[in-house]
Amino acid sequence: MADVLSSPPDLDRANYAAIWDAVARAVPDRVAVRAQGVTLTYADLEEHAARLAATFVAHGLGVDSRVAIFMYNRVEYLITLYAAYKLGAIPVNINFRYHGAELAELLEMSRPSALVHPSSLGAAVRDAAQRVELPGLVLVVPDQPHDEPHDEAPGQTRPDGASDEDAPGRGDASTDAMLFARALDAEPLPAQDRGPEHKIFMFTGGTTGRPKAVVWTHGNLFDSQLFSIYGSLPVAQPTSLADVTRIAARDDLPRTVCLPLPPMMHATALFNVMNAMVLGGTVVFLPAARFDPAAAARAIQEHGVTRLIVAGNAIVGPLVDVLDSPEAAGIDISSLGTVLSSGMVWSDDLKRRLLEHAPHATLIDIIGSSEGGPFAYGVVRGPDDLPCRLRLAPGAVVLTPDLTPVTEVGGTGMLAYSGAMPLGYHDDPARTAETYPVIDGVRHVMPGDWVRVLGDGYVELLGRGSGVVNTGGEKVFPGEVEKVLLALPGVVDAVVLGLPDPRWGEVVTAVVVPAPGTQIAPEQVQDEVGRRLAGYKKPRRLYVLDELTRSPSGKLDMHRLRRRLTEVEQPALVDAAGAPDGGQGR
Template sequence: MADVPSSSGDLDRANYATIWDAVARAVPDRVAVRAQGTTLTYAEFEERAARLASTFVARGLGAESTVAIFMYNRVEYLITLYAAYKIGAIPVNINFRYQGTELAELLEMSRPSALVHPSSLAPAVRDAAQRVALPALVLVVPDGPPRDAPDEAVEIPGAAPFDSALEADPLPPQEQGPEHKIFMFTGGTTGRPKAVEWTHGNLFDSQQFSIYGSLPVDLPTSLDEVTRIAARDDLPRTVCLPLPPMMHATALFNVMNAIVLGGTVVFLPAARFDPRAAVRAIAEHGVTRLVVAGNAIVGPLVDVLDSPEGAGADISGLGTVLSSGMVWSDDLKRRLLAHAPRATLIDIVGASEGGPFAYGVVRGPDDLPCRPRLAPGAVVLSPQLTPVEEVGETGMLAYRGAMPLGYHDDPSRTAETYPVIDGVRYVMPGDWVRVLGDGYVELLGRGSGVVNTGGEKVFPGEVEKVLLALPGVVDAVVLGLPDPRWGEVVTAVVVTAPGAGVTPEQVQDEVGRHLAGYKKPRRVHVVDELQRSPSGKVDMHRLRRRITELEAPAADASGAPDPAERTR
């Protein structure tokens, strides 16, 4: 397995558009993408991206322009991404679960020159347009009726079909430099989306191990070497299936890496995760690299594999299964290995802000229980920013190496998350660990109130604001509670006025009307008071204990807590 040195030679000027152009010239007839019944070779993939890039240029887009992609995993997502890279534009990842208010906020922040979305999400785009001006170029991908109003015809004024933008003559390949940017918007700990700002050069440098670490090759030092590796027929062919959406860094970066290798990217046919479709796709397409999101995806996947329905599915070709930033239990790892005995399971401790910080690697049942080990360049630091090395002590994960520039237009937050220590720049998103010795660590969690549920970040204050606007609700607190599948579940504790009659179902419905579905509380407790301190604060540790006590009777009776429990 290759080491992780920095790039050298002309890879100092690495840009994904330039690399992908070179790979497309080297393997034009190889399949690049299989999605929604469409199969594109590398030549076809490059040509469609070049035609869209030509339309972008004709509409005034260029370097530093932003292109908003409000879409689930589709071939058009990749084409738009590639087209933006070809002209030095910055793609903006938008959560396709957003409602109009959330979409408008992100559009206002990113100020895109173009927006690409499927017809199923037209209602959210229409609602956003009532709050913020849409860009002059809006392209619509036909994928069926609107998500929340299947019988409603939704037209976006000025929008054009996506395919009409592919009628332009292809833009000739233009060498792009490493300084062009890639934004990864993340909810972070403030609830207001922030853009982590990568450059192409830094991102490619940080991905060297992920791209080449499992191959019997030396790390390339030139674009010619990158192309030769991608074109080699004697190397294992990468077939990558991302099950999480590409709006998340782990899925996006692994898809980009697969294209660097001249591999094939496979997408499921629908936005909603279907474990049966996933099992079929793995077997049918010979998937070798599977991207998951911890228990939230692996649980339903192995349930299908363990059932009579999945008994005939051959997924033994899986070589690597990757997850990042999510709870992935040893039990589910063991069950998955029973069906994919040759797979290496890689549980990554990372963040949109940078890393990786640690890896938990499982090559077989003997590697369980899985323990994360610090990655090269990662250290544990105290709040005073000094090394923590004694076994049993706690500290925060930090990483030195290739990393983003910081948060876009947020120098104070950047300085906090990317401190310079003794002349060396680190990234520290705030993850706490306990040192176990020999490089191993035990994860303790993020030192903030953010709820990480199924790979989605939920800021409690955003949900609390909706709850407090509900008639009859006089106080509310939202927090995350442990859950074996989702890692954490959003839990609401609300206080209502006497006689208000507010039900847990009303609380859930109200949040669902205003915010994305994953922000809806899965558990709701209605209580008499929150026992705030004189300063107005809630003792969260005490509240967690109280909720545990409230849920105990329901758990004892049914084996699991009622997801909408009303307690007085």
């Protein structure tokens, strides 16, 4: 697979470690990150990353080694990411909501040489260690008590409070486990010459049910982010590393203070944090793992946050509910200049309510994916821009299944994009060829999002063509949940699908058929799925039917079933309180 590097030709050092090193030299005393009561300047952050990189080298890591990050948003996540980039190593994002079996599968797929995780996720790591050999180096970040995760909602993990004796790898002589702080005792690794060809893995769910790694290069990713980084600033796009550094060091430009509310294991939060550091901005993390909308509102005011990263209604809903409450009287979030969401339902009503509290903010609703993009933007600069309309991004087109452009107003097709994009999927040439077709000699990315053409460059999003359920920013593969349901005593048939939800986009919905005379307890269904799979995969709506009408080949008419469920049937269980939290929610 050939590298596709399209950064400006003079920007030959489009590598995030090289850029951040240069920024740290230019503004060493500027605050880079505030989190968990810790404040690190750019000089501090660079030194921590250099020390961790030296520890990685001491344990045999180097270019293309993989570093698995099984962690929610916190300072150590950023240090680990930076250290991996310094080596030319490949960071591997792992969903911190995974149970042991799911973690083991991803470790087996990615084959990392190091794993970094908080002590509160120790139980999942120990479970995974019974299924797959852990990496040779495991670093443990001790948690504070309020960081320990819970499993009260989809998208949240189980209780895994850990103690010092819970360190992973116990009994496995091949695994060298140590506390993260000890890894920072090494002498700092001198800066290395790193270029745009080094890789970044972004694991994402998919229609196969198995996570797959989208492979970006530093150069491709940086080029794809140029508009996001510099589009709102009164500067020309840089053409050299010196230009990048000069812009970051300028004191006359608005200072970026970025608060990501979704977890950095997702591309939207990760890439925007990286962008903020390119600008020499400050990254703020909430003080606890669980998404707390009241804490988010206070953090925006306390730190003067200018760029807020959200996940559509799943985060904006709770945030504006808090801001509208009497308890939030006096909280001022007017510092917000940009609020950005990608790939999630974000209703006009919530956009309007947010603008009442942040009247100077520009709301940017992006249709994008880990595979590439952006495909379309919805930009709201004030109430007069509502209802929000999606407009195709430069380089985006709408294509029919036979890869010809859709030109007629009212026509439907799939979004495609021909700008900077990843190399493809790791070790999956067939899927890469399918998702990244070459059309008239030009490479495109087509993840499968269907839209209706409205004219003048505007489109209406219809949804992903596959059966994957996108709930609160998490992707759920129906077959994985169906397998658990069909293993329940008395269940003779089952199907899982996503039904529309105004807040979460979709909620995981299960339809089960019991054997004659058998009673299905809704709580049993949720408990069993929650015991086997991550919490966000538990059904939030359950329908018990006498039968599922299938064709002779065993297929269901999903359109007819959806219509029946939404128009006729009443679910046996509607667990609104347990809906996905859409943020880092533990």
